[in-house]
Amino acid sequence: MIDVESVVTGSVWKIEASVGQKLEPGDVIMILESMKMEIPVIAEDGGVLRELRVTEGVPVAEGQVVAVVEE
Amino acid sequence: MSANPQAPGAGAPPEPTGWEPELEELRFRREQSAALGGPEAIQRHHDQGRLTIRERIEGLVDPGSFQEVGRLTGKGAYDGGKLAGVVPAPYVMGLSTIGGRPVAVGGEDFTIRGGTSWSGDRKKGGQGGFVEDLAHEYRIPLVNLIDGAGGSVTSITRRGHSVFPGVHGFEQSVRLMGEVPVVCAVMGTAAGGPAGRAILAHWSVMVKGTSQVFAAGPPVVERSLGQKIHKEDLGGAALAADLAGTIDQVAKDEQECFELIRRYLSYMPQNVWELPPVVRTGDPVDRCEDGLLDIVPRNRRRPYDMRKVVRWIADRDSVFELQPSFGKAVITSLARMNGRVVGIIANNPMVYGGAIDVKGARKQTHFVELCDCFHIPIIFLVDVPGFMVGRDAEAAATLREGMRSVYVSLQATVPMYTVVIRKCYGMAGMGATDKNGLDLKIAWPSAEWGSLPIEGGVAAAFRKEIAAAPDPRAREAEIEASLRADASPFKTAEAFGVEEIIDPRETRPYLCRFIDAAAGRLATTVGPKPKFGVRP
Known part of the structure; x- marks a missing residue:
């Protein structure tokens, strides 16, 4: 299991993937908003999305685990 | 006939005519030096996935370029005046080349007392050691391969007094930072002085999993703060490089560490009195991606x-x-x-x-x-x-x-x-x-440019006007759009701004x-x- 962390402090703007979905390397799991920018959260190595720890609109902190992906 | 022990006689070895005995002793002393802390200590070191200091230097520098200095340093054991063996000084250093250019390189030998300091007439490495003098005097880069435990309270017993911190030498390390490229590689667990030295570098690198760096290790942390923490969590690459930026780069193993050092130095001049080397790559200047x-x-x-x-x-x-x-x-x-x-x-x-x-x-x-x-x-x-x-x-x-x-x-x-x-x-x-x-x-x-981005600045600068508008959000967007038109980069170029x-x-x-x-x-x-x- 890989913990996917937010690299920024901001809020969740849009969730793009759903739990159970197969993700290719580089697929976008969700888009955060920070400093008026859309920052994609990416499944770097791909896998299956096992867990979403946030919902749209909630604030996130840098380093917070926002999703869990199984390799 | 008077008794003369020097005189040749029946049964006595013949008087040498050349320097063979001395050369034999030199050969023996060099063998002792090459043997480092002995086969068992080397095996333990290898078992941890770590190379010896001699293997490290060989792996780093141009093949066959290492000219060691101070090979005979150490502590000799004598049996009735005859040399029985030498425990080498736990530091190996000398002159080498990397990419064909001279460098001073040295590092602690962890297989001898964990690379702790050694008391000779002159320091070989570390702050103010010969290897730093070599870099300073010849104006060549310095590479420190750090794998030493630094000071120990046991030195009080040995010396009979406690050493005042910062004996002469650190000023040389500092001087070098304005003269020649200094590279430090943390190859093991570095605390105290060696950890400090790792930071006194233009660029530093550590090895994932086998090297850690901190001001003080887990025993001191536990004693001071009651925190129980593993050395990897306290000063491994994830903390020291990724989180804290204490160390600049992480290598996946020692081999990659040497490649990174060579790569880094390839961009550097030999010293601040020279310009960096120009290496044409054949990539066309007019390549437009x-x-x-x-x-x-x-x-x-x-x-x-x-x-x-x-x-x-x-x-x-x-x-x-x-x-x-x-x-x-x-x-x-x-x-x-x-x-x-x-x-x-x-x-x-x-x-x-x-x-x-x-x-x-x-x-x-x-x-x-x-x-x-x-x-x-x-x-x-x-x-x-x-x-x-x-x-x-x-x-x-x-x-x-x-x-x-x-x-x-x-x-x-x-x-x-x-x-x-x-x-x-x-x-x-x-x-x-x-x-x-x-x-x-x-x-x-x-x-686009300015003293602050338009979207942030509009709300502050036009607060009253926006608040007074029937539809404040629409008014804010309107003001933004009009400012953005004037913020076109072409208009600044007209003014040669x-x-x-x-x-x-x-x-x-x-x-x-x-x-x-x-x-x-x-x-x-x-x-x-x-x-x-x-x-x-």
Whole structure:
């Protein structure tokens, strides 16, 4: 299991993937908003999305685990 | 006949006519030195996935180039006046070449008492040791392969007194930072003095899983704070490099560590009195990458891959990113443009939209100083909305650290080139310009600038007007749109407030032209750079 962390402090703007979905390397799991920018959260190595720890609109902190992906 | 023990006689060995006995002793002493801490200690070291200091030096330097100095140092054991064996001094060093150029290299031998210090007439390595004198006197780079435990309280028993901290030598380590490239590789667990020395470097590297660095290790931490913590959690690569930026780079193993050191030094001059080596790569100066044209999305909220921009502009395969895992809002790379070494500072829109946070600022400060010290021109690829904002950022002193990065930029005297890719705002934007030089600023059509981004500034500057409007949000959008039209980069170019707006594909040829032309001027300003004033 890989913990996917937010690299920024901001809020969740849009969730793009759903739990159970197969993700290719580089697929976008969700888009955060920070400093008026859309920052994609990416499944770097791909896998299956096992867990979403946030919902749209909630604030996130840098380093917070926002999703869990199984390799 | 008088009794003369020297006289040849029946049964006595013949008097040597040459120096064979001494050569035999020299050979024996060299064997003892090569044996380090002995086969068992070496096996234990290897079992931990670590190389010995001799293997490390061989792995790092040009094959066969190591000329050791101080091979006979150690503690001899004598049996009735006859040499029985020598425990070598736990430090191996000498002169070598890397990429055909001389370097001073040395490191602790962990297989002998964990590489702890040794009391000879003259220090071999560490602060103020021979290896530092060699780098200083010959003005050649210094590579420290650090694998020593540093001081120990047991020295009180040995000496009969407690040593005052900071005996002579550290001033030499500090002096070297303004004279020659200093590289430190943490090859094991470094605490105290050796850990401090690892930081006194222009660039440092550690090995994932087998090296740790901290002011003090787990036993001291537990005693002082009651914290039980494993050394990997206290000072492994994830903390020391990725989180704290104490060490610049992480190698996956010792072999990669040596490759990284060689690569780093390939961009460096031998000393501050020389310019970095020019290595033509055959990559055409007029190569115009089509990808540059549409890499910046029209939607201003969308980030893009700045590393691609760096790769496409620089000579092919010449980009060497420093501190890639730390302070990710700023990307700092050594690279070549038409063979000449440049430093590239690029904002990363993927992290906080490129806003400079405290880590990014710290990274930029160091990189600007590094480039200025070794006469490496700097290219800024600018997409910076400003310093990071918010309570956390203020609490971390982002403003102070950010202004420090601006301060060093405004003190630096190497040629700098500003390429505005998208946003260039505020003091962070000013820090990306060449105020002591030509101040050449070129921009892509996607560029925008000002003292602060329009969307943030409108709400503050037109607060009353917006509040009084029947539809405040619509009024705010209206004001934004009208300001944005006047903020077109072409209007600033009309006023020569920016020197050029270019097709993004022209970035490489444009920069190469100016970097080539500045080579003669760079040669007139070699030597140490005096620093005045007090950094904020």
